[in-house]
Amino acid sequence: MTFDIMLPYYGSVALMQAAVRSVMAQTDPDWRLTVVDDGTEPGVPEWFAGITDERVRYQRNERNLGVTGNYRKCVGLAEHEYLVMMGTDDIMHPNYLATVRSVIDEYPGVCMIQPGVEVIDADGVVVNTMVDEAKRRLYAPKVDGRRLMGGEELAASLLRGCWFYFPSICWRTDALKAVDFRDEYQVIQDLALVIDLIRRGEQMAVDTTVCFQYRRHAVSKSAADAVNGSRFTEARAYFLEAAELMEAQEWPRAARAARRYTSSRLHAITLLPTALRSGRMAGVASLSRHAFGPASDSR
Structure with missing residues (x-):
């Protein structure tokens, strides 16, 4: 099974390049990376032209689509059974795909996989913010290794406190294509999307193996x-x-x-x-x- 890793890009060139390198460093080699550039930063097309790995694809939008528009385009371009909508400034540990693949092997057809995440600052230093500490201690479910959740239990847990990290989630592609991002929501659209999937009967597998770094900026x-x-x-x-x-x-x-x-x-x-x-x-x-x-x- 090949994973589609979608990277809707806008912003820092250096952080995007670090994200791309982290994908290329995966121990599981069965992936395809698609970078959809919604910006105009100079030198970016040339940098991708220098990558000889055929698993890496790059395209620049003719016009700016905005965050939601570029997300939609990325979902539409995905062709394989599972996809990751990676943040342009986040980092995969080398074991990310191996971890989510093992979860799918245990729970075939699961819609969402939330693996273990550590938070980093703008400089890539692992940090423990008050927000993330609250997520872990107050709102996230108590999981010893791995757990499958769904229905009212999962919906109530997330509405009480949204503890997932959207860019780190691995999604079943057909389920994500069946719903849509909400135009009326910009900041909370990730929670709205997940709740819509839960209402359709989809489930989330939670795994505590740390394999992803979510970058939290002081100013955003x-x-x-x-x-x-x-x-x-x-x-x-x-x-x-x-x-x-x-x-x-x-x-x-x-x-x-x-x-x-x-x-x-x-x-x-x-x-x-x-x-x-x-x-x-x-x-x-x-x-x-x-x-x-x-x-x-x-x-």
């Missing part, structure tokens, strides 16, 4: 959106929608988790001091409404 669009509050306006809208979807699914525990959105509220509370110090009063108002407002208030 999601971080800026968080401080100014726009991230949480979007999150609030999604959780209220998700509560209705879970009720329609007759999953009351998942509906309660969505309605409470506890981890998202706590995250907003932690950002309030930063917003206050920066004088972003609109952000303070948005963060406060998200953190302390009643769940039934859709404003």
Whole structure:
């Protein structure tokens, strides 16, 4: 079985090159890497032209598609049974594909595989942020080695606190093609996608083998959106929608988790001091409404 590794690229050339090299260093040789360049950085086509490995494919978009548009294009280009939508600044350990292949061997047809992840900073140093510590200790399921999850259990767990790392997940391609990214969501669209798959009856296998590095930058669009509050306006809208979807699914525990959105509220509370110090009063108002407002208030 060949894995499609899709790399929707925009941004730092050096970090993208490190991501590509990490794919080429896999101990499991049965992969194909497709890089879809949504930018205009000079020298990038020439760099790929110098790679002689036929498993590496590169194309540059004629016009900028944006994050969601480029994700859609990558999914459409995938041809093999399983794919990885790798982040342009993330790193695979050499054992990544070998790990997810062993999970698929144990759970044939599984839709999503979440392997063990370590977080790195902009310089590639392994870090332990408050956000990631909360994911591990408070929200992630307790797994000893490997576990298969699905249905209301998985939906409620993720709506309580979104503990997966999207770029590290290996997906069954036909399932990903059957759903779509939501245009109305930019920051929380990964959770919306996974919940949509769970509602269709798909399952996720969780494996604790660390084989992927997720890069968390101190300054990023999601971080800026968080401080100014726009991230949480979007999150609030999604959780209220998700509560209705879970009720329609007759999953009351998942509906309660969505309605409470506890981890998202706590995250907003932690950002309030930063917003206050920066004088972003609109952000303070948005963060406060998200953190302390009643769940039934859709404003």
